[in-house]
Amino acid sequence: MSTPTIPLVEAEGVAKRYGPTVALQDGRITVLPGESHALVGRNGAGKSTLVNILTGLQAPDEGTVRFDGGPAPALADRDAWRTKVACVYQKPTVVPELTVAENLFINRQPTGRGGLINWRRLHEQAAEVLATWDVRVDPDVRTAELRVEDRQMVEIARALSFGARFIILDEPTAQLDNREIERLFARMRSLQESGVTFLFISHHLQEVYEVCQTVTVLRDARWITTAPVAELPRAELVEAMAGEAVTGQGPARDAVPADAPELLTVSGLTAEAYTDISFTVRGGEVVGLAGISGSGKIELAESLAGLHTPSSGSAQLDGRALPFGDVPAALRAGVGCVPRDRHDEGLVPGMTIGDNATMTVLSRLGRFGFVGSDRRARFADELIERLDIHAEGPQQPVSDLSGGNAQKVVMARALASDPRLLVLINPTAGVDVKSKESLLARMDSCREDGTAVLVVSDELDDLRRCDRVLVLFHGRIVAEHPAGWHDHELIASIEGVDHG
Incomplete structure (x- = not known):
């Protein structure tokens, strides 16, 4: 008889209010180790609030969050949160004018005598982190010069260097073309094989089917369903998100008149x-x-x-x-x-x-x-x-x-x-x-x-x-x-x- 897998991340009955506004009423999610788990829902469904709670940026008013079966760190213990989870946002959190190496070890640079930064050691450690996670960028290049997909991988490598194995990707493909998206997905699959777990947030539902094994749907600040992606047809997923049947057809239209100026x-x-x-x-x-x-x-x-x-x-x-x-x-x-x-x-x-x-x-x-x-x-x-x-x-x-x-x-x-x-x-x-x-x-x-x-x-x-x-x-x-x-x-x- 197999031992049940302990969820890497688990949130139950999570609620968050801002004055009269209910941002999340019944947030829940269970993410298993090594999977790519999609979190979908219309804007205002509560996704951002749940992410803020899962990353320790805000405390829930009700409910519990657990990592590896244990309670989440105290809100003020940022170092502990960094070892659990990181979020790569649509807007970059790297400093564009700093090099890749400087961004990887910002606020924790190796120092030598007199407290001065040991630049050689910084470069070596950065090269080691990039090689460990197969991120093929030059540690000495300015981050501003990187392509969007490479900048995202630097952010992921930085999170992994803290010990986190749970990475939240918030609309990671919004600025990528089809070829870059395929490369990102290939990297995600490779990292999954190395023990990294992803929470993947996207409005592009075809991507959910391409790269994720499980999907959780939020609607109107509540949990609606969690299901294996392979068992949830696209029409049912859209219906769960919208609360109504949605057709994918655009409106019928007449041809532009031939004499239009x-x-x-x-x-x-x-x-x-x-x-x-x-x-x-x-x-x-x-x-x-x-x-x-x-x-x-x-x-x-x-x-x-x-x-x-x-x-x-x-x-x-x-x-x-x-x-x-x-x-x-x-x-x-x-x-x-x-x-x-x-x-x-x-x-x-x-x-x-x-x-x-x-x-x-x-x-x-x-x-x-x-x-x-x-x-x-x-x-x-x-x-x-x-x-x-x-x-x-x-x-x-x-x-x-x-x-x-x-x-x-x-x-x-x-x-x-x-x-x-x-x-x-x-x-x-x-x-x-x-x-x-x-x-x-x-x-x-x-x-x-x-x-x-x-x-x-x-x-x-x-x-x-x-x-x-x-x-x-x-x-x-x-x-x-x-x-x-x-x-x-x-x-x-x-x-x-x-x-x-």
């Missing part, structure tokens, strides 16, 4: 990241840009939004030259943009929802630099209603919002100026199923209003809403897929399978 005309656009790009987008047309990282798709979209200046070529919007390298001028020319990173480029965290949503249209809301607070509040209220942003009102700090609602604020600001061209870069990255549907519905609304929409995304669900998808490979457009493409066709183009 060409709003955006791009001719011979060339820069370091892309070469000789030419295409058009008509009014009421949604065009997708797809490609692996390094394909130039993001840099191309950012150029059209005024963030970069190409070395040659031109672009016209509504018959007028589009200004490059000047975001305010691009905004005045009729371009609205949802940037690739809502944390660093999309939101001002210290400001309210209303301030963030209206900052691009202040000249419309007042004269001579004076903006009436009532008028701005009304305008912000309309945007909150239009985008279905779940908030107490325009005065709520944007930093209080879940990822999905924060992204809706970024979308609200892009739409506030009634753009003629809407540039969306990874518009649904890191948002829940329902918020994703809401954001894509706004894209459909812009299409119906006659706006030209350009969508850069690695998400097939985003690209499915497009009238056609242009695929970039090594900085050039290599394929065009009209609506109705099959997944394998598009992926083959993206991965460079069907062209040289």
